[in-house]
Amino acid sequence: MTARGRDAATPFTEDSGVVGAGDDVRCGEPVAVHGGRVAVGVGARSDLLEAELDWAIRAALTAAGLSPGDVGVVATLDRRAGATLRAVADRHEWAVRSYRADQLAVVPVPHPSARVAAAAGTPSVAEAAALLAAGPGARLILPKSVWSGLTVAVADRAVTTALPRTASAQPGGEAGQPG
Numbered sequence: 001m002t003a004r005g006r007d008a009a010t011p012f013t014e015d016s017g018v019v020g021a022g023d024d025v026r027c028g029e030p031v032a033v034h035g036g037r038v039a040v041g042v043g044a045r046s047d048l049l050e051a052e053l054d055w056a057i058r059a060a061l062t063a064a065g066l067s068p069g070d071v072g073v074v075a076t077l078d079r080r081a082g083a084t085l086r087a088v089a090d091r092h093e094w095a096v097r098s099y100r101a102d103q104l105a106v107v108p109v110p111h112p113s114a115r116v117a118a119a120a121g122t123p124s125v126a127e128a129a130a131l132l133a134a135g136p137g138a139r140l141i142l143p144k145s146v147w148s149g150l151t152v153a154v155a156d157r158a159v160t161t162a163l164p165r166t167a168s169a170q171p172g173g174e175a176g177q178p179g
Contacts, residue, residue, distance in 0.1 A: 036070040038141065040094075041130030043116065043151035044080050054088050056147035064142040064154050068092045072157070075133035077101060077125050097133045104128035111144050130155035 040057055057074070061067060073095040076085060081098035089096045101121030109131070112123035122128065126144045130153040137158030144153045 036072040036094075037157050038066060038070050038072065039097075039130045039133035039135075039138070039155045039157065040071055040074045041126040041128065041133065041144075041153040041155065042074060042076045042080070042085065043120075043125035043129075043144070044076065044085075045149065046080070048080075048084050048150065050084050050087050052148055053084055053150065054091070056150040056152050057088070059147045060142055060145055060152035060154060063145065066154065068094075073097055073133045075099065075129035077104065077120055077122070077129065080125075097129070099129055099132055103132065107131050110140065126151040126153040127155075129153075134158075 040060070042053070042057070044053065057071075058068065061070065071092065071094050074085065074089050075097040076099075078098040078100050081096055086096055088094075104125060105117075105122040105128075107124065107128035109124040109127040111127060114123065116125060117123040124144070127140060131138050131140065134155035134157045138155045139158070140153060141156045142152070142154035144151045
């Protein structure tokens, strides 16, 4: 069970609730991210310390005029989503998303890197992971920035408002009349 009383093995669907810290969500599953409005993407080395990661994310958020409470999800390359990232995410109650290199490689980013592509199999980790985790229509509000050897990017989730369905929008209906 997670801290929110939901069995972490329960698959998510569009209406199954929120993703909480410690929840294991696989790419492609529709989810509703609880908490903040932004996604943080992280490109990190394997010998990363929790304090380094926490500091780098906080520094990036401060640079963007944000706080840890604005974050809903932190994302990275699948082979970097280990205990260090999960510990930091759990402390802040952020969801964790991880992506394969081929999933990140198809995301258009403003700052691709040939060096990262050679090492990780994708020209972007931080920016691509942030954009994917934030969802369709997301935009970068902090492009990749290097903090103590870690790369962090922040993307804002697209916010859409659905208008209530009116009688005039229904087939055969007129304004004020049921369809």
